[in-house]
Amino acid sequence: MSRLMPATPVARALLRSPLFAALALALAWELAVRGLAISPRYLPALSAVLRDAWSVWPQLFASFNRTLLETLLGFAAGAAFGCLAGITFSYARLMERAVFPLFVVSQTVPVVAFGALIVIWFGNSLLAKVVTAFFLTFFPVTVNTLHGLASCDPQRIALMRSFGARGPVMFFKLALPSALPQILVGLRLGIGLSLVGSIVGEWFGETLGLGVMLIEAMNSDQIVRIWVVIVACGLMGALLYSVLTLIERKIIWWRAES
Amino acid sequence: MSQLLAQSAAAAAAAVPPGAADAGMPAAEHPPPAPAAPALLELVNVWKRFGDAPRQMVAVTNVNLKIAPGEFVTLVGPSGCGKSTLFNMIAGLLAPDSDGSVLFGGAAQRDGQLLGKVSFMPQRDLLFPWRTVLDNAILALEVEGVPRRAARQRAEAMLPEFGLTGFGKHYPHQLSGGMRQRVALMRTFLFERDLLLLDEPFGALDALTRTRMQHWLLDLWTRHRRTVLFITHDIDEAIYLGDRVLVMTARPGTVKSEQRIDLPRPRDPAIVTAPEFVRIKRRLLDEIEEESRKSFLQEESRA
Numbered sequence: 144m145s146r147l148m149p150a151t152p153v154a155r156a157l158l159r160s161p162l163f164a165a166l167a168l169a170l171a172w173e174l175a176v177r178g179l180a181i182s183p184r185y186l187p188a189l190s191a192v193l194r195d196a197w198s199v200w201p202q203l204f205a206s207f208n209r210t211l212l213e214t215l216l217g218f219a220a221g222a223a224f225g226c227l228a229g230i231t232f233s234y235a236r237l238m239e240r241a242v243f244p245l246f247v248v249s250q251t252v253p254v255v256a257f258g259a260l261i262v263i264w265f266g267n268s269l270l271a272k273v274v275t276a277f278f279l280t281f282f283p284v285t286v287n288t289l290h291g292l293a294s295c296d297p298q299r300i301a302l303m304r305s306f307g308a309r310g311p312v313m314f315f316k317l318a319l320p321s322a323l324p325q326i327l328v329g330l331r332l333g334i335g336l337s338l339v340g341s342i343v344g345e346w347f348g349e350t351l352g353l354g355v356m357l358i359e360a361m362n363s364d365q366i367v368r369i370w371v372v373i374v375a376c377g378l379m380g381a382l383l384y385s386v387l388t389l390i391e392r393k394i395i396w397w398r399a400e401s
Numbered sequence: 402m403s404q405l406l407a408q409s410a411a412a413a414a415a416a417v418p419p420g421a422a423d424a425g426m427p428a429a430e431h432p433p434p435a436p437a438a439p440a441l442l443e444l445v446n447v448w449k450r451f452g453d454a455p456r457q458m459v460a461v462t463n464v465n466l467k468i469a470p471g472e473f474v475t476l477v478g479p480s481g482c483g484k485s486t487l488f489n490m491i492a493g494l495l496a497p498d499s500d501g502s503v504l505f506g507g508a509a510q511r512d513g514q515l516l517g518k519v520s521f522m523p524q525r526d527l528l529f530p531w532r533t534v535l536d537n538a539i540l541a542l543e544v545e546g547v548p549r550r551a552a553r554q555r556a557e558a559m560l561p562e563f564g565l566t567g568f569g570k571h572y573p574h575q576l577s578g579g580m581r582q583r584v585a586l587m588r589t590f591l592f593e594r595d596l597l598l599l600d601e602p603f604g605a606l607d608a609l610t611r612t613r614m615q616h617w618l619l620d621l622w623t624r625h626r627r628t629v630l631f632i633t634h635d636i637d638e639a640i641y642l643g644d645r646v647l648v649m650t651a652r653p654g655t656v657k658s659e660q661r662i663d664l665p666r667p668r669d670p671a672i673v674t675a676p677e678f679v680r681i682k683r684r685l686l687d688e689i690e691e692e693s694r695k696s697f698l699q700e701e702s703r704a
Contacts, residue, residue, distance in 0.1 A: 149517050305492045306541040306592060307517025316543065320531050397530040397572065 161381075166376040187367045191373060195367045202356070207375055213341035214268065214383065217276020218334055225281040225329065229288025237287070250282045254343055262347040272352070275344030276337040283332035291325025292318055326392045334383045338376065353379075439507050440467040441595055441628050442491065447501035449486050459653035460486040464501075466647060470595065473622060473629045475639035476656075477685070478649030479693065484632045485524075487654065488600050492521040493632065506595075520594040520627075524601045526585040528573040534584050535560075535569040541592030556591060561623070563587045579610040586618070590625070599631045599704055603638070615641060616670050623667060636685055637673055640664075648685060650692050658688055 157163055169189055175181065176188040183191065195202055228246070232239040258275055265271035295318050303317050344352025351371050360368035433591045449461040460483040468474050478484055489495040490503065493515025502509045520541075528537045528649060538559070539552035554594060560566050563583045573581055582602060589597060603611045622629060633639050645661045660681060664672060672678050 296527070297524055298525060299527050299529070301489070301492075301494050302521070302523060303540075303544065304494060304516055305519065305521040306544040308544040312544055317529070317542070320529070395531075397574070 151215075159305055161385075164302065165381075175378075179386035184366055187370055191367055192370045196371045196374070198370070199356075199368075203371065203375065206351055206353050206356050207379065209351045210338075210341055210345070211379055213344065213352070214334075214338045214363040214379070216269075216273045217340055218280050218337035219381075221277040221280025221333055222276070222284050222330055225284025225333065226288050226326065228281065228285040229292065229329075232285070232289050233292040242288075246282060246285060249278075254279060254340065258343055258347045261344065267348040271347070272341045272349070276340035279340035280333040283336065284326070286330040287325050287329025287332070288322065291322030291344060294325070295321050323395050327387075327395060331384065331387055331391075334387055335380055338380055338383065342376065344389040411622050412492060413548075420674075440504070441470045441506060442466075442468040443504040443507075443628070444491075444611075445502050445504065446499040447487070447490065447503065449483070449490060449495070450498055453522075461490075461497075462653040462655045464654075464656050466659075467631060468596070470628055471626050473631065473642060473644045474647060475631045475633060475643035475645070476647045476649060477633055477636055477639040477689075478654065479689070480634055481649050482649045482651050483654030484634075484649060488521075488598060488632060491515070492519050492598055493517075494521075519596045520589045520592045521598045521601060522585055522589040522602055524604055526573075526581045528581055528584055530573055532572075533569065534565060534573070534576070535572050537573065538587045538591055539582055540588055545592075547662075556587070559587055559591070563590075564617070578606055579614060582606065582607060582614065590621075595628055597627050597629045599629065601633055602631075604633070604635075611638070612637055612670050618642070619666075619668060635681055636689075640678060640681055640685070641668060641670075641673060646685065648688055648692075657692060660685060 176186055196375065232243055254275065257278060261271045261274050261278075265274060299317055299321070300313070303313055308316065342354035342357065344351070345352040346358055348387075349355050353375055357372045359365075360372060377397045444464050444466045447461060447464040448459070451458045451460060460704060466474075476484060476487075486495065490497045493510070493513055496512045497503060503515065504510065505515060510518075529540070532540070535553055535556050539547070539549070539554040542552040543549060544554070557569060560569055563586065565580065565583060565587070568576065568580065573584070576584065582605075584600065586599075589599070603614050606614060619642060631639075631642055640662055643662050646662060648657045648660070649655065650657045662681065664675075664677060664681075
């Protein structure tokens with residue numbers, strides 16, 4: 144085992160990094176397609192996908208940015224609303240009983256059916272895509288915020304009460320910090336769903352975006368182009384997720400140790 | 402008041418098996434402190450029952466006790482005897498049943514009125530992992546509204562006394578068990594109230610660390626002279642620390658007897674081998690033994 148592991152720490156860190164895994168996957172992809180002579184219909188070579196991406200670079204770049212914007216706006220709105228809803232539910236049990244079931248029902252509505260409504264309500268605007276992304280984001284954030292606040296250590300609550308703490312003091316000094324790790328779990332779930340939401344939203348009418356490129360490629364049977372969009376979506380997802388992980392490490396660094 | 406006492410006497414007679422009814426304030430070795438000094442804390446016929454009639458669980462029955470200002474009282478009893486329930490009631494976290502009352506500084510305390518009046522330290526250190534040592538120590542001060550900077554300065558000045566010099570900026574996970582416990586104690590001390598309520602603070606520590614911490618706590622107490630009620634299940638600890646040791650019975654818990662400890666202060670840790678210490682310990686052990694035998698017999702006769 145030790146002979147297989149590179150000796151220097153730098154090499155070992157490289158081996159463990161996600162970048163290395165991605166490169167290994169890319170290499171395996173390329174080699175498998177060439178070596179096994181897979182038909183491009185099932186799986187085009189990565190090099191072919193990259194070449195195709197380069198040929199439509201301006202459109203791809205603009206679409207990427209547009210979808211990223213929709214995703215970020217939808218995510219921000221969903222995260223903010225989800226946190227607020229979770230906090231409200233945890234402090235107003237009556238609200239939880241009355242409204243939370245509606246939240247659950249809302250998530251059982253297929254997002255495609257919802258998308259049609261969104262177009263009727265908001266037209267072909269940026270807002271329409273943001274709302275679709277929002278629709279998929281807020282639920283996991285709500286659930287995890289609620290759960291995080293509910294699982295606050297009762298003995299810590301008792302300690303704070305014995306100091307005379309109530310209301311906002313209790314919330315900001317104890318409940319919120321101890322719920323943060325769980326809230327971050329909700330945000331991680333939300334960011335991926337938000338991307339799905341904005342892409343699906345674009346299917347209902349738009350001229351720019353990764354979702355648009357995907358629909359066009361499917362309609363004109365451009366298999367390689369579909370793969371271009373898939374790789375682009377994957378990159379965006381990875382980017383968003385890693386930014387979130389960085390933020391998490393900054394604000395809840397204590398979690399790893401306790 | 403007299404009506405209340407009459408009621409409580411009736412309640413005690415009705416609910417407690419014969420022989421245990423007069424256990425509230427037994428004949429002590431020495432007379433109780435002169436009534437001239439008003440008690441800081443007084444419990445009169447305190448009960449706590451959980452659940453309803455058929456499956457009711459009585460955690461604490463008929464507890465009467467008085468603690469004078471500046472006194473160090475230890476409460477010893479087997480685990481599960483309702484010590485923590487009693488503690489939560491004194492901290493104001495749990496309301497006693499309506500047939501008894503808790504008096505603080507001579508005034509009866511209703512539900513929740515004790516919150517914020519007693520420095521309470523639970524068994525677990527309960528440090529917040531996202532706060533540094535210093536910020537954990539000033540938690541109660543922050544709740545009280547003391548500006549953070551002023552609070553930090555006060556805490557900073559106390560670090561040496563708690564053996565935490567240079568650790569102010571450390572986080573709880575970087576500390577040993579004994580140090581974490583000292584941070585928790587410092588947090589309790591900084592919440593300056595007349596009564597310190599310590600619930601087995603050294604229970605989770607290894608024997609050597611515990612001895613050191615006990616010695617250190619006595620030192621601290623000698624300098625600050627706060628009133629302390631200290632719960633433990635360790636008889637040695639109870640005798641070594643206390644002016645008085647209260648013995649609690651197994652569930653339903655009540656204060657069975659009290660023992661005044663006249664060992665001279667300051668006490669050296671080696672005092673645990675002194676004949677006087679051993680004599681007291683034997684007497685307390687006998688009492689606890691008798692108690693457990695009694696409850697054992699009760700259970701057998703019921704079966």
